[in-house]
Amino acid sequence: MISAMLNEAWNSMWANRLRTILTMLGMVIGVSAVIVMQAVGQGAQQQVRESIESMGSNLLMVLSGSSTSGGGVRFGAGGIPTLTIGDAESIGELPLIAGAAPTVNETAQVIYGARNWSTQITGTAPSYFTVRNWDIAEGAPFTDSDLRSVTRVSILGKTVVDNLFGDENPVGKTIRIKNSPYIVLGVLSAKGQSLMGRDQDDVILIPITTAQRKLASSQVVGSVRFIMVQVRSAEVMSKAEQSIVDLLRQRHRIREGANNDFTVSNLTAMANTAAETTAVMSLMLGIIASISLLVGGIGIMNIMLVSVTERTREIGIRMAIGARGRDIMLQFLLEAIIISIFGCLIGVILGIGGALAANGVTGIRVEITLSSILLAFTVAAAVGVFFGWYPARQAARLRPIDALRFQ
Amino acid sequence: MKTHLQNGQVIDDSVPQGDNEAVAGKVVSGSVIHIQNLRKEYASVAGVVPVLHGLNMEVMPGEFVAIMGASGSGKSTLMNILGCLDIATSGSYFLKGRDVTALDRDSLAHLRNDLIGFVFQGFNLLPRASLLDNVALPLVYSKVSREERVVRASDMLSKVGLAKYRDSRPNQISGGQQQRVAIARALVNRPKLLLADEPTGNLDSHTSHEIMNLFKELNERDGITIVLITHEVEVAAYAHRLVRLADGHIVYDGSSHIPQGDNEGTMSKNSTESSAAAHSTS
Numbered sequence: 001m002i003s004a005m006l007n008e009a010w011n012s013m014w015a016n017r018l019r020t021i022l023t024m025l026g027m028v029i030g031v032s033a034v035i036v037m038q039a040v041g042q043g044a045q046q047q048v049r050e051s052i053e054s055m056g057s058n059l060l061m062v063l064s065g066s067s068t069s070g071g072g073v074r075f076g077a078g079g080i081p082t083l084t085i086g087d088a089e090s091i092g093e094l095p096l097i098a099g100a101a102p103t104v105n106e107t108a109q110v111i112y113g114a115r116n117w118s119t120q121i122t123g124t125a126p127s128y129f130t131v132r133n134w135d136i137a138e139g140a141p142f143t144d145s146d147l148r149s150v151t152r153v154s155i156l157g158k159t160v161v162d163n164l165f166g167d168e169n170p171v172g173k174t175i176r177i178k179n180s181p182y183i184v185l186g187v188l189s190a191k192g193q194s195l196m197g198r199d200q201d202d203v204i205l206i207p208i209t210t211a212q213r214k215l216a217s218s219q220v221v222g223s224v225r226f227i228m229v230q231v232r233s234a235e236v237m238s239k240a241e242q243s244i245v246d247l248l249r250q251r252h253r254i255r256e257g258a259n260n261d262f263t264v265s266n267l268t269a270m271a272n273t274a275a276e277t278t279a280v281m282s283l284m285l286g287i288i289a290s291i292s293l294l295v296g297g298i299g300i301m302n303i304m305l306v307s308v309t310e311r312t313r314e315i316g317i318r319m320a321i322g323a324r325g326r327d328i329m330l331q332f333l334l335e336a337i338i339i340s341i342f343g344c345l346i347g348v349i350l351g352i353g354g355a356l357a358a359n360g361v362t363g364i365r366v367e368i369t370l371s372s373i374l375l376a377f378t379v380a381a382a383v384g385v386f387f388g389w390y391p392a393r394q395a396a397r398l399r400p401i402d403a404l405r406f407q
Numbered sequence: 408m409k410t411h412l413q414n415g416q417v418i419d420d421s422v423p424q425g426d427n428e429a430v431a432g433k434v435v436s437g438s439v440i441h442i443q444n445l446r447k448e449y450a451s452v453a454g455v456v457p458v459l460h461g462l463n464m465e466v467m468p469g470e471f472v473a474i475m476g477a478s479g480s481g482k483s484t485l486m487n488i489l490g491c492l493d494i495a496t497s498g499s500y501f502l503k504g505r506d507v508t509a510l511d512r513d514s515l516a517h518l519r520n521d522l523i524g525f526v527f528q529g530f531n532l533l534p535r536a537s538l539l540d541n542v543a544l545p546l547v548y549s550k551v552s553r554e555e556r557v558v559r560a561s562d563m564l565s566k567v568g569l570a571k572y573r574d575s576r577p578n579q580i581s582g583g584q585q586q587r588v589a590i591a592r593a594l595v596n597r598p599k600l601l602l603a604d605e606p607t608g609n610l611d612s613h614t615s616h617e618i619m620n621l622f623k624e625l626n627e628r629d630g631i632t633i634v635l636i637t638h639e640v641e642v643a644a645y646a647h648r649l650v651r652l653a654d655g656h657i658v659y660d661g662s663s664h665i666p667q668g669d670n671e672g673t674m675s676k677n678s679t680e681s682s683a684a685a686h687s688t689s
Binding site for chain 2: 008012015314316319322324325326399401
């Protein structure tokens with residue numbers, strides 16, 4: 001029974017090849033659009049997720065200078081150096097805090113042998129590695145004793161190694177930063193792009209004391225630009241933030257009612273906002289793609305209705321020789337299902353191809369998951385059945401006598 | 408046994424017939440078709456239009472009946488009701504002893520598949536299917552296995568002499584051949600009743616006679632009960648019994664050989680009282 005009906009469905013689709021293909025096209029475009037959009041959306045989300053993970057978890061950033069205050073001349077956050085290494089050490093001793101790393105940044109030209117590279121020099125403390133959740137890939141990190149003795153040692157980011165050393169092993173070699181020699185202690189593991197799209201591996205880490213005394217150009221000696229703070233758990237973020245504010249007001253002797261000369265910002269919250277934004281974006285892409293799927297489904301219904309009208313006489317003949325309503329219904333439903341399933345399959349193939357092409361041409365990160373393919377396939381098949389059902393029922397409800405008389 | 412088999416008797420069905428009353432209630436189980444006081448009305452914008460005015464008829468197994476009548480006499484309507492394609496407004500219709508008037512759509516479809524074979528004026532073959540598939544189609548709906556479908560459909564095609572065209576399409580053979588295929592299709596499920604609606608209407612006279620000889624053969628050799636509609640006297644002459652309809656009444660029910668003037672071909676010219684009545688309505 002089913003095999004005979006499949007055969008008939010095939011015959012009728014083959015007889016109207018162009019129409020069948022055009023109907024299928026609606027489905028193909030819908031499904032491939034859903035898959036491409038899902039791939040792009042998921043890719044963006046994955047990228048954000050990885051950036052957040054690379055940043056380190058439960059992060060607060062304490063910037064010198066105030067961004068919230070009343071009258072007088074105001075400096076932006078980080079504008080005037082008011083934080084010290086001592087502040088960082090005190091913060092690190094607070095009960096809710098896992099670690100605090102004082103940081104200064106400087107851009108400098110770096111030379112090794114015949115090559116040179118301009119990069120960001122970050123002076124910081126050993127706690128930076130744990131706060132940023134950043135491993136040493138080769139060699140060893142600098143230690144507190146390096147900070148105390150203000151040694152010229154450096155840890156290189158992956159990008160810097162690629163540009164200065166190529167395939168050579170940099171550990172133990174000496175590079176020159178602003179014409180002073182620094183020994184390379186180790187190489188950082190690769191982290192990739194930050195949330196802002198900056199290459200986080202394009203960096204050289206040196207002890208903060210060395211940076212302050214031997215590299216600093218304009219900064220007040222002993223000051224730090226900002227302190228990266230890692231809180232013990234996500235639940236106590238705001239409590240930890242408050243304890244830092246209390247501590248620093250006390251250390252900086254800020255009177256009651258006076259403005260803070262520092263700013264605490266919640267990096268994790270910012271990252272989560274970014275993640276939510278991407279999630280909303282990918283949802284919107286999905287919705288737009290789903291609309292094309294819906295349009296494809298309506299295309300199927302349209303063609304099936306035409307097909308039912310066109311074949312009313314055939315329906316009449318079939319009924320006259322004993323087809324029941326449900327036999328007729330099954331026949332038309334089968335056609336709709338075949339069209340939508342074939343459309344889905346082609347759409348899946350085109351969608352994967354399209355996503356890979358988008359990646360190849362624009363370099364956009366795409367993430368093709370089995371679940372998104374299954375989802376697109378299931379939804380499309382359901383759309384096909386749903387929109388095929390109505391015309392099929394119209395056919396099944398025809399009175400045999402009317403159908404036979406139809407010209 | 409049945410009064411309406413008497414030669415030349417004209418039944419005036421506007422008056423209730425005593426012998427038909429007698430049949431009511433106790434259904435003659437042997438009859439293929441048994442209709443009683445069958446009425447059909449259509450609703451139109453002008454109001455209710457009656458088409459059949461209470462017909463009584465019985466057809467026994469092995470009979471070959473021709474129904475004649477002018478356009479609008481109600482013969483097609485009667486045929487559709489006999490074929491379970493349409494339902495009467497009132498009255499009863501027993502097909503092989505089963506009351507058809509009380510059945511739902513699916514049961515009617517089952518009856519059409521199981522008991523009735525249809526032959527249409529326009530052949531009504533499926534244009535995209537091969538002749539074999541066309542003949543096998545009723546078997547699809549009675550859930551016969553694929554192997555058996557092919558065997559039985561091939562047998563039927565050989566029976567109508569078209570076995571070698573089994574893989575052709577309907578548009579590749581002549582009209583007469585298409586009608587043979589339609590007859591093969593009508594007979595493939597071994598029906599109790601073959602209904603033919605103007606089966607020779609689209610055929611030339613030579614082919615018409617071929618088709619009618621086939622009907623005659625099927626009736627005489629295989630004992631298949633046949634009811635056919637025609638407006639051609641030559642065609643009706645192949646049947647044993649003639650029923651004339653005019654304005655929704657049966658105006659003649661009897662032998663297809665009119666008593667005065669046995670010449671079949673000139674029957675319409677030597678019009679009897681009944682055929683004159685029928686013709687006057689056209």
